[in-house]
Amino acid sequence: MKNVIRWWGLTAFFGFVGLIALIVWAFLDTWIRLAAESGLESAVGAEVNIERAAHQFSPFKIALFDIQITDAARPNRNKVQIEQLDAEVQLSPLLMKKVIIESLNVNRLRFGTERSSAGEVFRSPGSSPFSTEALFGDLPEAPSVDDVLARSPLETTRVAESLESAFQDHKTQVKQGYAALPKKDTLEEYKAQLKALTEKEYKTPADILSAKEEFERIKSALQEDKARISAFKNAVSNAKQDIAPKLSQLKQAPENDFNRLKSAFAGDHAAISEVTEMVFGPKAKQWTEYVLLATDTLAPAMNNQHEDAQQQQRETGRWIIFEDDGSMPDFWIKHANITVQYQGQNIASEWFDITQQHDIIGKPTRYTADAGRSPLFNAVSLKGEFALGDAGFNGQQQWQVDELALPQGTLINSAKLVSSLLEGKLTTSGSVRLKDNQLSGNGKANLSQLAIQAKGENKLTNVIASTLSGLNSLQIDSKISGNIHSPSFQFSSNLDKQLASALVTNLSPEQTQKIEELKRRLNQKANSLLGTKDDEYLQWLQWEELATGDLTSIENMLKTKLDDAIQKEKNKLKDKLLDKLFGDNE
């Protein structure tokens, strides 16, 4: 036995294992910190820093302190900074490579905080939809009326084409219907025949029978004519329903086109139409991203994590996954409390069932955030859910923020226009739906009690600056669309119209002349079509009136009854018979 066993070897083995355990225990906090940093970095594609980590074994809890996640779009700032994160993790599922977190507490989560040094970016975010540098150049020379008419989609042309098409659709039916209508003479003839039949004195039953047959024949012919008139009236009625609104649209269209196009002669039409997006877009996008954090950031990050894990496992051999008896997802936070701090105010949010394998737990990830009145806002309410299906994420979210005090800051800083927000209040509400990774939704943002400072460098930007400076309130409509990984936001408001009318108040004689020419050309375009179509339409209406008269006449004729005349003759015959039978008694 002594020849086979080496006792000091056993001691060495346990010493070796003990040493490993000691090293694990000593460096566990560091490994937790490094693993969390690496996992988060692969999920968000930018540098993540965690100041330190701590753990306890029973129950197994980890705590991470001062987590800073770099904003890939602005590496000098953090997308998210968290003061402290505590998680109670189930140990046994970790053996199955499953991270099941019973409870998670996130304290003082802040957005957009400044970093001490720029963070590294591993995956570049999508490029900005527009650059402010090339904007608001000097006003170009006013284009010609022909150019404006040629390149602008005109409402006048569109409505005219639609009207022409409607006329062509109804023309055949109305004309054929009119051609099939009974002639005046025919109706007069029927009238005379009916009068003769009702006023005639019938002497024999054969006469009565013959009159009755004739009467029925006329009535049948009248019924057929009545049907033809009804069909015609129906065709005209359909045409009226279709054409009448188009005619009034065509009468209105030149004015609408004129109001829309006149700014083309006053300034850079494209730039004006995007002022809302350019001046308020970046801030509005930032606010919208805050409320969409769950669907816009968390969900894709969870999906990335899942995909990355699969990719790494394929390098040397592969991991084959068998069915899991425990029905547990790979990652599952059962309950989380996250406190978001915005400008010194706390907004508490509660989350349930955060995972990327919703089919296993049979529930979507749900979240709510509510905060009552504070010096910063009147109320904040947010509610939503999402779940990962076969084709991508599905879910929905609603939000309502009342009177949020906006912080001072730059709205736009381009070579030609500089604008800053001094103060303002934001009330926003909206909803967004998520279907197979595609976002669709709308939001409204009411900016009130606005104080904006703006300075322009040329005629166009001076007008914009002056309009912005005088702005007290503004309603911005936002449209959210696109893929969950690269959502797109569109913003619009009546600011663009305000700017256009401000620009047209001060025009040169040449510009005024061109605007007058535009008005004349648009009216000409509409009137040339309106003239012929109006006449044709009026003729149809006259035909309808005549048909209505004929219909009344036919209905009156159909009310005529032969029964009275027949009854009269019947009574006469009865009296005659009684005379013959009882003539002696008289």
Next chain:
Amino acid sequence: MYWLAKFFKILHSASSPWQIAFAIALGMILGLTPLLRLHNLVVVLCILFFRVNLTAALVSWGAFTLIAYLFDPLMIAVGEALLTAPSLHSVWQSAYNSSIGVLSQFNHTLTLGSLVVAMVLFPIVVITSKILVVKYRERVMEWIKTLKIVEFIKGTRIYSLYEKMES
């Protein structure tokens, strides 16, 4: 080269052929399979607890690690075939849902494939190694000793000093 010299020294040492053969076979398991696996802890325990030749085990581990680079695709294919065999599905399924099964990381194609290949080769390597060691000692070692160059080296002062230091 250092390890090769060490290995020849083992062959010339007093260790029994079985001690060397088992050391080679155990080192082979360490070398062929991915290192950070639960079964390798058992292999290390065997190497330390049983009186096998430690140097031979270390040399074998290094040599089979190099060999493994060549045979990884084959071993992955073996693991793939076993793990995806319908007849074995229930076995893997129950193993997958046990803690020991998960800790063993058997569901990795290279891990299972290389372990199975190593286990199949284990008795063959043990017996072959034992026979080769015996044959070496009987024939090659005696022949080497008779070589003039060896006799010359053994007669040098440097070799004597080396022998003293080694002892």
